[in-house]
Amino acid sequence: MIRWKRTPTPFADESRILAEGQKDGERNIPEMSSYMPAQFEQALIAHGEQEVHRIYERASLRTAKLLPLFQACQKHFTDLESRLHALVDRYNVRKNELGRELSAPFPYKYHLALILFLGIGEFPLNTIVFRLFGEAEYLTYVMASTLALTIPLLGLFIGVHLRQSVPRLAGNIVIGLFIPLSVGAALVAVSLLRNTYIFSQMASSTGVVGDQQQLAYALFALNALVFCGAVVSSFFAHDPDEKLNQCRSSLMRLDRKRNGLRKKLYRIGTEINGEITKAKSQIEQMRALTNQRVAMYRQTNLRFRRLLPPPTFRKNPEFPRLEWWPEVVVDGMRDRREDG
DSSP states (O other), X not given: OXXXXXXXXXXXXXXXXXXXXXXXXXXXXXXXXXXXXXXXHHHHHHHHHHHHHHHHHHHHHHHHHHHHHHHHHHHHHHHHHHHHXXXXXXXXXXXXXXXXXXXXXXXXXXXXXXXXXXXHHHHHHHHHHHHXXXXXXXXXXXXXXXXXXXXXXXXXXXXXXXXXXXXXXHHHHHHHHHXXXXXXHHHHHHHHHHHHHHHHHHSSOOOXXXXXXXXXXXXXXXXXXXXXXXXXXXXXXXXXXXXXXHHHHHHHHHHHHHHHHHHXXXXXXXXXXXXXXXXXXXXXXXXXXXXXXXXXXXXXXXXXXXXXXXXXXXXXOOOOOOOOOOOOOOTTOSOOOXXX
């Protein structure tokens, strides 16, 4: 004969609560004058508080990992704020000494993007040139990347030098001549390359000396245009006064760091507050469920009692007080747009 094992009824199951309430009610437990809850009621509260403790412990572990990181970032953020205020004061003092605002018509971030773009565009151009030498492929890439870095960077430094070290009139004359010459030479070079390509398609063979000379001139003119672009963008992206320009650059670097740190602080702070709010909500729900179970037990107990209800039934269940963590302040930590 097969005997089936009976699964025990869960402690806080509704049928178990109703059965215990009926049993205690028929026995008049708790007594009519008792101010102490019945043993089963105490067990219901203890069962609910076990789950509350687990929720609290899980939230404590997660919060304990995030709080030190938030505090370290907040300290760093405060240091950056103080340095930034000092730089702003220096910037304003220098601006008042010069009696003018910053003079940099080309936005600095667009200038850096243009320098990067010129370096990327210079790489394939120089790769074509060095492949004509018949060297190994990796040497071609090394030489092409060297020039792709060097030409835009040299243009950047020369543009800054012309802006800050050369008299203003002389710098404007150099830039005024350099722009039309390099652009004109590049237009002629592109035209020569186009004609060479057309003739090479029509002719049965290529490689004439004149074509090679035109190719050399065209590549030189295109490199000169890249160099000119770096010089001109650097010239117009910096202020003629070196001190004012350095203050502006330092301010932008610190502001970028501060905005990045602000994003990190906002993310960590929101996560900490979210953990605290989530734990509070789960604990409130758990204790509300415990209250429902106690109320069910008491109602069943009253239905089957022969004596008056005890005073303890007029009191709400008491739960131990929890020490909550303070929520961190994240207002005002959203990232702001950087000014060019």
